[in-house]
Structure formats: C-alpha cells, structure tokens
Amino acid sequence: MSMVLRKVNRWKMGWLAVLFVLVVWSAVSLNYPSYVFPGPVDVFKEGVNQWEKGELTSHIVVSLKRLVIGFFLSAIMAFLIGILAGASRKFREFLTPLVTFFQATPPMAWAPLLIILLGLGDAPMIAVIIIASFFPILINVMQGMNHIPESHVQAARSLGAKGWRLGYFVYLPEITPAAISGIYVGFAISWRSLVAAEMIGGNSGIGYFIAFNGQIGNTSSVILGILLIGFMALLMDYLLLKPLQKRFAGWASRNENE
Amino acid sequence: MSALVQIDNVSFHYAKDTAVLKDIDFSIDKNSFVTLLGPSGCGKSTLLNLIAGFHPTYDGRIEFEGKQVKKPSKDQGFVFQDLALFPWLSVRKNVEFGLKMQKVPKEKRETKVKKMIEMVGLSDYDSFPISSLSGGMKQRVALARTLVTEPNLLLLDEPFSALDAQTRDVLQDELLQLHTKLSTTTLLVTHSIDEAIYLSDTVILLSKNGTIKDIVNIEIDRPRERTSSAYNFYQKKLYDFLKEERQSL
Numbered sequence: 001m002s003m004v005l006r007k008v009n010r011w012k013m014g015w016l017a018v019l020f021v022l023v024v025w026s027a028v029s030l031n032y033p034s035y036v037f038p039g040p041v042d043v044f045k046e047g048v049n050q051w052e053k054g055e056l057t058s059h060i061v062v063s064l065k066r067l068v069i070g071f072f073l074s075a076i077m078a079f080l081i082g083i084l085a086g087a088s089r090k091f092r093e094f095l096t097p098l099v100t101f102f103q104a105t106p107p108m109a110w111a112p113l114l115i116i117l118l119g120l121g122d123a124p125m126i127a128v129i130i131i132a133s134f135f136p137i138l139i140n141v142m143q144g145m146n147h148i149p150e151s152h153v154q155a156a157r158s159l160g161a162k163g164w165r166l167g168y169f170v171y172l173p174e175i176t177p178a179a180i181s182g183i184y185v186g187f188a189i190s191w192r193s194l195v196a197a198e199m200i201g202g203n204s205g206i207g208y209f210i211a212f213n214g215q216i217g218n219t220s221s222v223i224l225g226i227l228l229i230g231f232m233a234l235l236m237d238y239l240l241l242k243p244l245q246k247r248f249a250g251w252a253s254r255n256e257n258e
Numbered sequence: 259m260s261a262l263v264q265i266d267n268v269s270f271h272y273a274k275d276t277a278v279l280k281d282i283d284f285s286i287d288k289n290s291f292v293t294l295l296g297p298s299g300c301g302k303s304t305l306l307n308l309i310a311g312f313h314p315t316y317d318g319r320i321e322f323e324g325k326q327v328k329k330p331s332k333d334q335g336f337v338f339q340d341l342a343l344f345p346w347l348s349v350r351k352n353v354e355f356g357l358k359m360q361k362v363p364k365e366k367r368e369t370k371v372k373k374m375i376e377m378v379g380l381s382d383y384d385s386f387p388i389s390s391l392s393g394g395m396k397q398r399v400a401l402a403r404t405l406v407t408e409p410n411l412l413l414l415d416e417p418f419s420a421l422d423a424q425t426r427d428v429l430q431d432e433l434l435q436l437h438t439k440l441s442t443t444t445l446l447v448t449h450s451i452d453e454a455i456y457l458s459d460t461v462i463l464l465s466k467n468g469t470i471k472d473i474v475n476i477e478i479d480r481p482r483e484r485t486s487s488a489y490n491f492y493q494k495k496l497y498d499f500l501k502e503e504r505q506s507l
C-alpha cells in the first residue's frame with residue numbers, strides 16, 4: 001500500500017517538474033515574437049499540424065528503426081567480443097589500446113567519413129550508433145567477466161557445466177547486470193550521436209527534421225523536434241531498458257538490498 | 259571396504275610459492291565420513307580442491323575411483339566455503355542446475371529436485387530467490403544442489419562456519435541423516451573440534467607446515483552424546499593437538 005503511495009508521489013513530483021518547465025517557458029516566450037521563440041501553445045499547434053501532414057511521423061520512425069537495428073547489432077557484438085576478451089588475457093591485451101582510442105573519439109566525428117563511404121541512407125547512421133554504443137557495452141561486459149566469483153565457475157564445473165553451457169548458463173547471467181549498465185550508457189550516447197549525425201548529413205530522421213526546419217526558420221518545429229528527442233529517450237527507457245533490467249538483472253539489485 | 263580416494267605422497271605449491279602441502283598420504287573408504295582438521299592457513303581448502311580436480315598439477319598421485327584426478331568430475335560434489343549459490347536463480351533452479359548440465363531429461367529432473375528439496379525441508383521456499391533466504395537455508399540449498407546429482411564423494415569446505423550455534427547443530431544432524439540415508443562418502447573440512455568428533459569416522463589432523471600430524475579414528479557409537487566420557491577423551495586429544503600447533507608458531 002505504502003509502495004503504491006510512494007509511486008503516486010513520485011509521479012506527482014515528475015508532473016510538477018513538467019508544469020514548472022511549461023510555466024517558465026511560457027513566461028520567457030511572452031517577451032519574444034512567436035516566430036523567434038514560440039511558447040508551449042504555438043509548439044503544440046505545430047505538433048498537431050505536423051501530425052496531420054504525417055511527415056514528422058515518418059522521420060521518427062526512420063530514426064527509431066536505425067537506433068533499434070544499430071543498437072541490437074552493437075550489443076550482440078559487444079557481448080560476444082566482451083566474453084571472449086574476459087576469457088582470454090591475450091585478446092584483452094590486444095583490445096585495450098583499441099578501446100581506449102575509440103572511447104576518446106566522439107562518435108560524431110566519424111559521421112562525415114561514414115556518409116562519404118556509405119551514402120546518405122540508413123547505413124552511415126547505423127554505423128555511428130554502433131561506434132557510439134559498442135565500446136561502453138564492451139567495457140562493461142569485460143568488467144563483468146573480471147568480477148565473476150571463481151567459486152561460481154568452480155561450482156558450475158563440478159556440477160558438470162562445460163563448453164557453451166558454462167558460457168550460456170553461468171557467464172552470461174553473471175555479466176548481465178554490468179552489461180546492462182553499459183547498455184544504459186551506450187544508449188544515451190548513441191541516441192544523441194544519431195540525432196547529431198542526421199543533422200549534419202542526412203535526408204531523413206528526427207535530426208534532419210530539426211536541421212531542415214532550423215534553416216527555413218520554423219522555430220516551432222525545431223523546439224517540437226527537441227522535445228520529441230527527449231520524450232522518445234524517456235519512452236525507450238520505460239518500455240525497453242527498465243523492463244530489460246528488471247527481467248535480467250533484477251537479482252543483482254536484490255542482492256544489494258540484503 | 260575399499261578406498262574411494264587414494265592419496266599417495268602428494269605435495270603442492272601455488273605458482274612460485276613454497277610448498278603448501280607436503281608428503282600427504284591417506285585414503286578414504288567408501289561410505290565413510292572423514293574430516294580434515296587443522297589451524298587456519300594449513301592447507302585444508304587446498305587439499306580439498308586438489309581432490310576435486312581444481313588444481314591439475316601437483317606432485318604425487320591422487321586417485322578417485324581408481325583413476326588419477328586431473329579435472330573436476332561430476333561424480334564428486336563440492337560445497338564451497340562461500341556456498342557459491344547462483345544468485346540469479348531460484349532455490350529450485352539452483353538445485354536443478356547440475357542435473358540440467360548433465361542433460362537429465364526434464365521429467366526425471368523435476369521429480370528428483372522436488373524430492374531433494376523436500377529432504378532438506380525447503381518445499382515452501384522452492385521459488386524464492388537466494389537472496390531472501392537465511393544463512394541456514396542457503397546452506398541447505400547448497401547441500402541439496404550438490405546431493406541431487408548423487409555424487410559418489412561429497413566434499414564440504416567449512417560448510418557451517420558462518421552459522422549460529424543452534425543452526426549449526428541442527429544442520430550437523432541433518433547432514434548426518436543425509437549421510438546415513440544416501441551413504442555418500444563425505445570429506446569435510448572444519449576448524450571445529452566438536453564438529454569433527456560429532457560427525458566423523460576418521461579425523462585427519464593437518465599441521466601448520468602442511469603435513470599430516472595424525473589420523474584419529476573416532477570410535478563412538480551413534481548418535482553421539484556430546485557429554486559422554488569417550489567424547490571428552492577425543493575432545494582433549496584434538497584440543498591438545500591444536501594447542502601444540504599454536505605454540506609451534
């Protein structure tokens with residue numbers, strides 16, 4: 001019962017924050033003509049307008065499709081390579097300088113090259129997402145591998161686990177909590193990088209939508225685009241990441257509460 | 259009776275270190291209950307790990323069921339000092355793990371697991387996560403997880419050392435009951451003189467320097483009375499041994 005109450009309370013505070021932003025935004029916007037800095041009502045109207053035209057929806061769908069494909073590919077590769085690197089010291093030593101190098105380069109910096117190499121469509125955008133999210137996930141998977149208690153592996157082996165079964169039934173669950181932290185970080189970086197890449201060299205996607213409307217001076221649509229970016233990140237968090245964490249890494253937070 | 263485990267002239271050192279174990283010789287008879295007793299750091303866990311096949315390179319010879327030990331065998335069951343239960347699995351799934359790895363068909367697996375969980379008195383908790391159990395319950399799960407695979411040799415590394423005295427007494431009795439019922443040959447590592455005398459047929463005394471000091475057969479009928487004079491006789495004997503070990507530091 002008290003948990004339900006706490007939940008309601010948390011939601012209330014969340015809505016209060018939204019209300020606060022709306023009030024400040026309205027107040028500031030009153031000092032400007034609406035074509036320079038539109039207020040909430042103008043942006044809402046623009047949203048309805050765009051919704052009816054349908055173009056914006058297709059930009060959103062394009063961006064989300066890229067994100068999901070790129071992220072999925074990246075996570076699978078990072079898991080496989082991270083497990084191998086955790087298991088083999090030589091491979092780990094080989095990877096370390098590469099990881100450091102790629103970690104230091106902003107994923108966005110690759111976009112111009114990738115666009116020249118791969119054209120204007122989905123491919124360079126998916127590549128940016130992979131570059132942005134692969135390394136955070138990889139690093140976390142490797143760390144997870146490092147922290148597997150030796151006795152868990154020994155116990156599993158003495159119970160008859162070996163080969164891929166040892167990997168699938170022991171290593172994989174052991175590293176999942178760490179990997180999911182990596183997925184969180186990777187998700188945030190890749191979503192931002194994707195939008196930025198679409199802004200500088202795309203012909204579709206939510207980033208392109210913002211850049212295009214900026215050029216034609218449609219400030220209402222620019223703000224609408226920014227809001228949608230944040231809103232979609234929230235949505236992904238609630239619909240995808242949180243359930244993923246709960247399902248596969250819930251046991252780890254339970255242990256912390258002990 | 260024939261020996262299930264035969265250890266001849268075994269010495270062992272960790273990489274670069276000096277010898278942890280020296281010239282170890284003893285055997286474990288089928289169906290017997292043997293205890294390794296010795297001061298902290300004398301190499302009890304190391305010896306247990308050697309028998310379990312976790313350290314494949316050692317001097318001398320260790321045989322289990324007539325074959326030299328080189329890697330872990332599913333015919334041995336190991337309960338670790340830290341239990342090593344899998345925190346992402348429920349009680350039932352933990353107990354089921356070994357059977358699943360050994361590809362026992364699902365139906366057979368389920369009946370065995372159910373029976374085993376009943377045997378350790380955890381039927382009401384079978385879907386609980388490990389983190390929600392008390393220390394004694396975790397201990398029971400660890401024991402069940404190992405025993406359900408019907409190992410021919412049960413290796414226990416200080417299984418009860420983290421428990422309060424009452425729970426420990428209860429679990430010692432339960433372990434004895436399981437040992438009698440399943441007649442699983444058991445090798446137990448302990449610090450506790452009382453535990454060694456209460457449970458075992460034979461106590462192997464390990465010295466600080468990694469050698470066997472003495473092998474003592476406990477000749478008291480079961481169930482053993484902790485206040486009997488025979489019990490006290492062995493208590494004094496083992497106590498003197500540990501005292502001597504402390505003074506030889």
Ligand SMILES: Nc1ncnc2c1ncn2[C@@H]1O[C@H](COP(=O)(O)OP(=O)(O)OP(=O)(O)O)[C@@H](O)[C@H]1O
Pocket residue numbers: 272273275278296297298299300301302303304305449
């Ligand atoms: N993995 C290891 N690498 C190097 N040295 C080790 C390792 N494990 C144990 N040792 C050393 O070997 C010796 C014996 O350790 P072991 O754990 O077998 O003792 P123990 O009798 O089980 O002690 P305790 O009763 O405290 O558990 C100790 O000096 C310890 O420091």
Ligand SMILES: [Mg+2]
Pocket residue numbers: 302303304339415
């Ligand atoms: Mg030990």
